[in-house]
Amino acid sequence: MSTTTKQPDRTEDYAAATRLLMSWKRPLLLSHTNPDGDALGCINGLHAILKAQGRESVAAVYETPTPHQLALTGVDKVHLLNGNDDPVFSEVDGVVVMDTCASAQLKPVVDWLREGRVPRIVLDHHSTRDLSADIHLIDTSASAAALILFRWARAAGWNIPTQAAKSIFEGIATDTGWFRFSNTTPEALNTAAELIGLGVDLDETHNRLFRQEPASLLRFAAMAMSGLELHQDDSVALLCVTHEMTRSSNLGSGDTGHVVNHPLSVASVEVSALIVDWGDGVIKCSFRSKGEVDVAKLAASFGGGGHVRAAGARIEAPLDEAKQMILNRINEQRRSKP
Ligand SMILES: [Mn+2]
The missing domain is CATH 3.90.1640.10 (inorganic pyrophosphatase (n-terminal core))
Incomplete structure (x- = not known):
């Protein structure tokens, strides 16, 4: 044969x-x-x-x-x-x-x-x-x-x-x-x-x-990292970028680079979310996962989409509310797992 x-x-x-x-x-x-x-x-x-x-x-x-x-x-x-x-x-x-x-x-x-x-x-x-x-x-x-x-x-x-x-x-x-x-x-x-x-x-x-990214992406990454929060036993990383931050940075609401992936290099972090308020009434979210959490599902619950390990969504709410909703839905998804 x-x-x-x-x-x-x-x-x-x-x-x-x-x-x-x-x-x-x-x-x-x-x-x-x-x-x-x-x-x-x-x-x-x-x-x-x-x-x-x-x-x-x-x-x-x-x-x-x-x-x-x-x-x-x-x-x-x-x-x-x-x-x-x-x-x-x-x-x-x-x-x-x-x-x-x-x-x-x-x-x-x-x-x-x-x-x-x-x-x-x-x-x-x-x-x-x-x-x-x-x-x-x-x-x-x-x-x-x-x-x-x-x-x-x-x-x-x-x-x-x-x-x-x-x-x-x-x-x-x-x-x-x-x-x-x-x-x-x-x-x-x-x-x-x-x-x-x-x-x-x-x-x-x-x-x-x-290695050809513009310096503006490094500045954005520094800003996003300064808004880092760790939740749920350090397993969920949120990179929160407020409107004050985006306004003072002179950045347009374009490419945000790879900063959302960075928290996943930490052993305990399973989900990373970049949450940006560009001041237009909508919070732009990027989600990444390396664990059990299905971020396609998470994004879909906000009307967004993507893949199991990389997805995105837009949430019409103030930054703090959007943040809380994301944390709640990750928690719900985890608890519904057998
Ligand atoms: Mn190809």
């Missing part, structure tokens, strides 16, 4: 995808709106692989990249798409859609895609799928779409230049939270090792991707 493997055998799919891609003179490389490291890693990676073969491709995005997106190993030229009538559509003879297969994530150009004027290949690791394609390279067990791109490159026997290795690595590293999330498979680590062998500088990449 042969060894069973979770990874479907797709030698034929990869060969067909390679034949189709190589039949195109100028493919368009696409991913989802608001692209993350995996989306851009795929676009940049495939672009660099094709360039090394002397082949042309158009790497395209929908919005002006943010500083964080620009920190990723970019291509020489990214095309900023201008909706369904973009002139570039008449210059390409194929399209590779990567890291998504959901039309909702391709909205700016979904009408053009649906017209199906050029053949397309879809490469993805998500389970939401409503976009047809001539060839699908899909594996929902893959840690990142960039990992599927790496398999494809290996199956096709393509040279992976350092520029492409960097991009593929960035895709895998960002989707696995720098190899910490539960989707960090042996294949992800083995591939990362191979990519380091192809020229990825680990320390430089980590600094570039994960």
Whole structure:
């Protein structure tokens, strides 16, 4: 009996995808709106692989990249798409859609895609799928779409230049939270090792991707930590940020960074909640859990949502009341456990 493997055998799919891609003179490389490291890693990676073969491709995005997106190993030229009538559509003879297969994530150009004027290949690791394609390279067990791109490159026997290795690595590293999330498979680590062998500088990449936050986030973190309260035998940490604090800080009600995760580094803390009063009558809450408490349930009880271990909600109440409600509901959830 042969060894069973979770990874479907797709030698034929990869060969067909390679034949189709190589039949195109100028493919368009696409991913989802608001692209993350995996989306851009795929676009940049495939672009660099094709360039090394002397082949042309158009790497395209929908919005002006943010500083964080620009920190990723970019291509020489990214095309900023201008909706369904973009002139570039008449210059390409194929399209590779990567890291998504959901039309909702391709909205700016979904009408053009649906017209199906050029053949397309879809490469993805998500389970939401409503976009047809001539060839699908899909594996929902893959840690990142960039990992599927790496398999494809290996199956096709393509040279992976350092520029492409960097991009593929960035895709895998960002989707696995720098190899910490539960989707960090042996294949992800083995591939990362191979990519380091192809020229990825680990320390430089980590600094570039994960140590680029603005000073305003550190100031916000200091403020949030100064509002720390520990409850229920030091098992619940609340980071309370009052309107006085947000007003004097000159911060907008934007990104609050990672400070909500910090209390979970304490042994006794099982739930952490960041509770911020931005002065608009609504308290913004972020919840994290490493224990039994289901923060998706907690958030849902306030009309919010999220995952079992990370969720958020908005509470229409003064800060003190919101705080008390959160503590009560955590307590209720714990007492209802058998
Ligand atoms: Mn991804």
